[in-house]
Amino acid sequence: MKQQYHVISVAPRPFVKWAGGKRQLLPVISENIPTKFDRYFEPFLGGGAVFFSLAAKERKAKWFISDLNSDLVLSYVTIRDKVKELVSSLENHTAHYSKNQSGYYYNIREANPKNEIDKVSRLIFLNKTCFNGLYRVNSKGKFNVPVGRYVNPNIVNKENLFEVSKILQSKDISIKCQDFEDALKGVGQGDFVYLDPPYQPVSSTASFTSYTDSDFDFSDQKRLYNKFKSLDKKGVKVLLSNSKSDEIIDLFQEFSDGIMEINANRFINSVSKNRTGHTELLIKNY
Known part of the structure; x- marks a missing residue:
């Protein structure tokens, strides 16, 4: 099975409260989340904006979060288990960066660190100091975004790191690195x-260029649609975000009654005046 990647308009940030462009949509998404559910599944976790908005409210549920980006999943696990060591490593990056950005x-x-603390620290450091907060890798899986122009980037956000760590330590939260079809096995009414x-x-x-070194193309969108449809038949409530493209509208035509258009801002453009709003889709089966 071909792997997929997860692309978002700015870098995945498990270490900020509401990550990336998704925070712009969070109020609308929140309004469309069911008031009751036994278990929550999010297999394209990215920055985790929706998950953390719900988990921070201490809703009683089992939480199953995952992503196919192994570096991202390692970041969440390290923040959960070794946040003090991670903060210390980030403080070291801050000291050196201030001398020669x-x-x-x-x-x-x-660099290609082997230690998990150093790996995650590197990821967060690059995320906070690279151009426009992008996360992008080339065909060889190498991060290739140039340095950003920041006067005093907040490389070490201790409060958020410790807050995220506390949330993730719940025994009701499962974090895995896996394909979305594997993540959604066993989901039910x-x-x-x-x-x-x-x-x-x-x-x-x-x-956009890959979030991992493999593409998520339209065949994967079809694969996701088939999973959406099979979950619907099981009585599972499903909410999906995507672009307002003709292909997605046609693909989900059967669920046209549950398609909503929402306005959103994208921050990928390097020219601020060109970062204009556009329309995205929320698709639900309930």
Whole structure:
């Protein structure tokens, strides 16, 4: 089975309260989440904005979160289990970065640490100091975003790191690195699934570079639709986010009564005046 990647408009940030462009949509998404569910599944976790907004409210449920990006999943696990060591490593990055921003950035970008603390610390450091907060890798899986222009980036956000760590330590939360089909095996009636896959490009130039080194193409969108449909037949409540593309609208035509258009801002454009609003879709079966 082909792997998929998860692309979001800015880097995955398990270490900020509401991550990336998804925080712009969070109020609308929250309004469309069922009031009751036994178990919550989110197999394209990314920055975790929706999950953390719900888990922080201490709703009584079992939480199953996952992503196919192994570095991202390692970040969540490390924040959960070794947050003090991670903070110390990030403070070390901050000290060195302040002395030579560009030189230190590219040294770390080229580094290939083996220790899990150093791996996650590197990921967070690059996320906080790279151009426009992008997370992008080339065909060889190498992070290739240039350094950003920041006066004083908040590399170590202790309060958020400890808050996220506390939430993730709950025995009711399961974190795994796996494909969405594997993550959704065993889902049944009474469960709620939120799907936030890599968005279908709305034009030939709108496809972002990989979040991992494998593409999530339209065949994967079809695979996801088939899973959406099979979950619907089981009586599972499913909510999905995607771009307003003709392909997605046609694909989910059977669920047209549950398609909502929402306005959102994207922050991927390097020219601030070009970061205009656009329309995205929320699709639900309930």
